[in-house]
Amino acid sequence: MEIGLHVSDFTWSGGPQTLAQDLTRVAVAAEDAGFAKLSVMDHVWQIGMIGPPEHDMLEAYTTLGYLAARTTRIELLAWVTAVVYREPGLLAKLVTTLDVLSEGRAWLGIGAAWNEPEARGLGLPFPPTAERFERLEEALEIILQMWSGKDAPYSGRHYQLERTLNVPAPLRRPHPPILIGGSGEKKTLRLVARYAQACNLFAGPDVEHKLDVLRAHCQDVGRDYDEIEKTVIGSLDPGPGGEKIDALLGDIQRLAGLGVTHYHGSVPDVDTLRPLELLGERLIPAAAEL
DSSP: OEEEEEEOOOOOTTOGGGHHHHHHHHHHHHHHHTOSEEEEOOOSSOOTTTSOTTSOOOOHHHHHHHHHHHOSSSEEEETTEEGGGSOHHHHHHHHHHHHHHTTSOBOEEEEOOOOHHHHHHHTOOOOOHHHHHHHHHHHHHHHHHHHTTOOOOEEOSSOEESOOOOSSOOSSSSOOOEEEEOOOTTTHHHHHHHHOSEEEEESSTTHHHHHHHHHHHHHHHTOOGGGSEEEEEEEOOOOTTSTTHHHHHHHHHHHHHTTOOEEEEEOTTGGGSHHHHHIIIIIHHHHHTO
16 A cells, blocks of 8 residues: 655745745655655645635646656646646646656646636636536546647547647656546546546545446446556544554555555645654555555
8 A cells, every 4th residue: 555645735834935945845755754646736725624715725737846846756646637727738738747857757636626616716617517527538538649649639529629749748658647536426437447547535434335336337348447546535644643643554454455555645734744754654664565
């Protein structure tokens, strides 16, 4: 089982004046601790379950580009990109650029988007749910076509591209892995079966059921279920002195028994670095043995 770090809160004690240096310290500490992936949210306002919208939030792909220059091994992605915030051709170019400049460490995390207030607030497109899922599937087709080296036109219901040229190509072969976030049984997990290298579920009691649904979709489309990496996102709180790590490891053991191979989460007080050190000392090595 791999462990990944999700940085979802940038309202740190030093404020914006030290945010670049603080983020560098967090990224380097995560890499040194053995975290496999480092992600940021694709939100432009803070989300309600973490804090008020007025809290500090950095744009995802600018931040990932910065992190690519500050790290050397950890894999990088947005967890997850809101498909309607960027045109698919530009998104393919963004992730390609991240992959090239990180020397092959980029993933595409993507989903149908959900935060309507921030989209309306900043004038970003936010069509109805059904259309967002249609756009998500077309975006996946476009991005995969661009990553295949083909530059033919693409004509869909929502997107029309005259030439899907993408130079340079990503370094990762056959292309940066695609993670589709969400646990919707009818649409999201079907898209995972058709297009993705990884799914992402919430670390709750229904993980086993959701994986059964994904397995059924894979059978329907002729996809090998075992090809898809199963990831979950949940809490990564070690406690001030590491007292919560044993319980956390128990949860991770349960998930590993279901076939989950990557556990991803936010770490409270991550800017103090001590929680990352505790997880690196006690959780990450134990999880690697599962």
